């Protein structure tokens with residue numbers, strides 16, 4: 001694989017470089033003198049990685065030294081942020097809190113709906129302030145109440161082009177895959193209707209001169225490409241917005257990533273940490289898709305939205321690291337006797353979209369289409385049931401699913417994750433009223449889900465909330481089991497195990513943002529921890 005380093009000229013004088021900083025391998029110098037004179041500047045950006053480039057991945061990050069787990073790799077502010085470009089809620093353009101358009105008040109400058117005319121974000125010099133001047137010149141939108149939130153972030157990028165050449169340069173040099181998003185593609189036609197025409201009809205004349213009208217629609221398409229390929233979803237209060245970061249956007253995807261990140265409120269600074277130890281020379285990766293989707297769903301999503309075929313260790317393994325997250329159950333019959341085979345059906349070549357799926361016990365073979373149809377059909381049932389789940393219906397659904405799917409399949413995982421929360425909480429199924437059978441089932445499910453979750457998320461980053469919910473539910477089931485146990489030693493051992501579960505949560509959730517689901521779970525885990533300690537003392 002051809003891995004070319006990006007930097008070749010001395011960053012002090014521009015002459016050909018003869019050496020690079022041995023720590024980050026990013027900064028190149030022509031001489032020791034220039035390296036020494038630059039240290040004051042360079043130490044602020046001497047990161048433990050270098051940016052390399054190859055034909056497979058494009059630009060990507062490679063560790064230039066061993067990075068211990070939980071180390072800060074870099075932090076940075078976004079180049080631009082704003083409402084998502086797909087299905088954004090009506091929201092305040094100052095602070096992004098969701099709005100009810102019938103009752104909202106309006107920005108005194110542009111008359112777009114806002115949470116309050118005094119919202120501090122309205123005077124953000126990098127975002128609403130310059131856009132306000134553009135929006136305010138089109139009063140027709142206000143009259144027709146055609147507030148198209150999907151167009152706001154692309155509009156901010158167009159304004160960036162005029163206001164900040166350096167940031168614009170960084171933005172527009174990002175990967176946009178325009179070769180696959182040309183005028184004949186579905187995505188092009190769809191963006192034209194949703195965003196491009198709206199901006200051109202309403203704002204292009206206002207933005208000109210400075211953006212050549214002949215190429216303006218192409219620029220907006222390229223902006224949308226950059227946003228879709230590189231944008232990160234960031235939680236802003238009660239809403240998710242889209243943000244673009246110069247370094248984070250260079251990170252490659254892996255279904256077993258080795259980093260985790262947090263966002264600072266208000267300015268949305270990202271902090272990127274190692275989630276496991278990263279060895280010198282290893283690629284530094286993040287995850288672009290959902291960790292609890294099976295391989296076919298993850299690879300399809302990455303191909304459709306990011307235009308590459310993932311070939312990571314997890315995707316290449318038919319069993320997904322032994323979790324069987326995508327495995328099917330064979331419904332063929334055993335030889336002459338009318339007994340279900342019960343074998344496991346796995347893809348023969350998971351990196352081939354057209355691979356056959358074969359049973360490990362009998363000759364049954366499914367085509368990739370048959371396996372995909374079955375998985376999609378059962379997935380629809382799960383989505384429907386999980387909209388308003390209850391114990392009886394979920395148990396019945398799970399029995400049905402397990403006829404066709406491995407018991408650890410991701411559809412079964414989702415139903416079990418919901419069931420462990422219903423057991424103990426639904427009316428008539430409180431912990432003290434759960435049958436022994438259901439209580440033991442809850443414990444077995446927690447054990448199984450814990451195993452899968454830890455295998456797929458070794459850095460405890462992507463599935464943090466799933467993991468914390470399992471820990472919490474596991475603790476409650478163990479406390480109930482201890483209540484039903486007469487033997488004092490067994491009682492204490494169960495309670496100590498449940499304390500471990502809660503302590504795990506306290507450490508897992510310690511950096512969760514205030515008022516988030518994670519911080520709620522942290523609070524209830526702390527309360528439960530006290531309760532269990534009190535129970536132990538009273539024994």
Ligand SMILES: C[S@@+](CC[C@H](N)C(=O)[O-])C[C@H]1O[C@@H](n2cnc3c(N)ncnc32)[C@H](O)[C@@H]1O
Nearest residue numbers: 056057058059175229230249250252253306308
């Ligand atoms: C957010 S960008 C990452 C930076 C990009 N490589 C660049 O050169 O600007 C995402 C794009 O990087 C490439 N990419 C990221 N992870 C990859 C992977 N695991 N395999 C192949 N290509 C990948 C794909 O082209 C993807 O659309």
